[in-house]
Amino acid sequence: MTHTIAALATPPLSGAIGIIRVSGSRTPELLNAVFAENKRLPAESWKPRVMMMGKVLADGEALDAGMAVRMVAPYSYTGEDMAELFMHGSIPALRAVLEALYKAGAVPAKPGEFTKRAFLHGKLSLSQAEAVADLVSAETRDAARNAAGQLDGKVEKVFSAAYDALSGLIAQYYAAVDYPEEDIDGGTPAEALQGVLDSLEALLTTLGKGLLLREGLRCSILGKPNVGKSSLLNAFAGYERAIVSPYPGTTRDTLEETVSLGGVKLRLTDGAGIRDTRDTIEEAGVARARSAAESAELLFVVLDGSEELTKEDRAALDLARDRQSLVLINKSDLPQRMEREQLEAAFLHVIPVSAKTGDGLDSVDSTLRRLFDGGATLYDGSVLTNERQAGAIRRTMDAVRNALSGLRDGVTHDAVLAELERALASIGELTGRRVREEIIDEIFARFCVGK
Ligand code: GDP
Numbered sequence: 001m002t003h004t005i006a007a008l009a010t011p012p013l014s015g016a017i018g019i020i021r022v023s024g025s026r027t028p029e030l031l032n033a034v035f036a037e038n039k040r041l042p043a044e045s046w047k048p049r050v051m052m053m054g055k056v057l058a059d060g061e062a063l064d065a066g067m068a069v070r071m072v073a074p075y076s077y078t079g080e081d082m083a084e085l086f087m088h089g090s091i092p093a094l095r096a097v098l099e100a101l102y103k104a105g106a107v108p109a110k111p112g113e114f115t116k117r118a119f120l121h122g123k124l125s126l127s128q129a130e131a132v133a134d135l136v137s138a139e140t141r142d143a144a145r146n147a148a149g150q151l152d153g154k155v156e157k158v159f160s161a162a163y164d165a166l167s168g169l170i171a172q173y174y175a176a177v178d179y180p181e182e183d184i185d186g187g188t189p190a191e192a193l194q195g196v197l198d199s200l201e202a203l204l205t206t207l208g209k210g211l212l213l214r215e216g217l218r219c220s221i222l223g224k225p226n227v228g229k230s231s232l233l234n235a236f237a238g239y240e241r242a243i244v245s246p247y248p249g250t251t252r253d254t255l256e257e258t259v260s261l262g263g264v265k266l267r268l269t270d271g272a273g274i275r276d277t278r279d280t281i282e283e284a285g286v287a288r289a290r291s292a293a294e295s296a297e298l299l300f301v302v303l304d305g306s307e308e309l310t311k312e313d314r315a316a317l318d319l320a321r322d323r324q325s326l327v328l329i330n331k332s333d334l335p336q337r338m339e340r341e342q343l344e345a346a347f348l349h350v351i352p353v354s355a356k357t358g359d360g361l362d363s364v365d366s367t368l369r370r371l372f373d374g375g376a377t378l379y380d381g382s383v384l385t386n387e388r389q390a391g392a393i394r395r396t397m398d399a400v401r402n403a404l405s406g407l408r409d410g411v412t413h414d415a416v417l418a419e420l421e422r423a424l425a426s427i428g429e430l431t432g433r434r435v436r437e438e439i440i441d442e443i444f445a446r447f448c449v450g451k
Contacts, residue, residue, distance in 0.1 A: 004030060006101040007109035008094055009450035015089035020097060021450060023114055026105060027081040033104040034097050035068045048072040056087050058096035064088055078114050079121030112447025119432060125156045126432030130386055133446050140260045142379040143213050149381015158203050159430040162196045166424045173417050193404050200393050203384050209377055210385035216265030220292045222319060223302035224312035228330040229270055231355035232302060233257055262368025290319055299325040306334035333357050392429045399423035
């Protein structure tokens with residue numbers, strides 16, 4: 001019998017409400033230790049999945065008025081007996097209640113342990129459990145929608161179909177090793193394998209978009225001092241407020257700012273090099289800007305439209321030539337002295353903007369949308385975002401290809417079977433039907449406590 005776990009399910013911040021989760025067979029008894037229902041009904045007698053009002057207790061002392069709900073196995077997130085306790089979001093009070101639960105015999109939940117239990121009880125497949133982590137950490141709406149679709153089983157269906165096809169074939173081989181060319185579901189083994197290959201290939205080709213969705217695009221802002229790079233960075237950050245993590249300390253302590261623009265997640269960095277040329281000799285500054293530009297997938301070159309083009313501007317523009325880049329002529333609110341025609345002849349995307357008034361930011365948005373097909377791809381869960389899954393898909397495809405060429409070359413049944421078994425093992429890592437303990441541990445370690 002596993003122990004009963006408890007943890008705070010909401011972030012450890014003060015807020016309107018705080019939720020404590022409990023899961024395991026001792027749930028009702030533990031709930032009674034920290035919650036007195038208004039009519040004194042013991043948790044064992046509550047109707048499942050009905051909110052009960054009462055007093056929240058710690059060491060017999062009423063700390064808060066709150067609500068509690070009880071779920072009975074297997075009808076819960078984890079598949080075990082579970083409870084959720086809703087209190088006001090007071091950190092000391094929540095902590096006191098957690099302590100009381102631990103004193104009464106609950107064990108602090110490890111990161112992802114609730115979801116891990118859901119997986120172990122067959123409530124979620126492994127790819128669905130991974131989608132939970134993706135959903136929680138999603139930074140754009142597309143990323144959230146895609147994770148939700150995966151949680152709903154969109155990629156899982158592809159994995160399960162491949163798993164079933166392979167295990168069906170393997171069974172067939174074991175049963176009738178002497179007649180490998182006999183029809184299987186109206187087709188030959190080669191057709192069935194090609195079908196598996198095609199479906200996995202189609203999923204794998206979405207990975208590029210998935211990683212863009214998840215990791216975002218590294219984008220460097222180049223330009224000489226005072227053209228308005230920092231102002232633009234702030235303007236972008238403020239343009240679409242659907243941004244980034246609400247917790248401090250993730251990316252904010254560097255010069256990087258993550259913004260969602262044109263449907264893409266951009267990881268904007270101020271191209272340190274050229275900005276610093278006032279303090280260093282110009283050569284060194286440009287060299288550093290060059291290396292910042294080289295590691296970026298997209299460049300914004302910022303110019304001051306109220307001035308004429310200078311040597312430093314040209315240095316920045318040179319770095320952007322032949323690269324995926326946008327030239328932003330800033331300070332469009334001031335009288336313009338910049339030669340736009342010349343720039344437009346050399347660069348595909350030249351956009352007048354004003355960090356001050358916000359003018360032109362919508363053009364930047366729509367240009368990015370066009371460039372990176374923001375909005376065109378349906379992020380409904382059919383886009384692969386997970387490198388672990390991609391790795392297992394590649395290994396599966398590899399083995400399936402070997403099996404196929406083995407079939408074609410007429411190798412022994414045993415040789416084909418060995419490849420099919422290898423393919424099944426790899427795809428089993430995706431569904432979770434054949435997964436090693438350490439892979440499971442690694443996956444759930446990515447989660448936060450309480451999830
Ligand atoms: P950076 O050195 O390139 O990062 O430039 P800053 O963002 O620090 O801006 C330099 C100066 O230009 C500041 O005084 C800003 O207020 C001003 N500035 C930036 N963008 C605009 C703009 O669009 N219009 C106007 N009028 N001033 C701007």
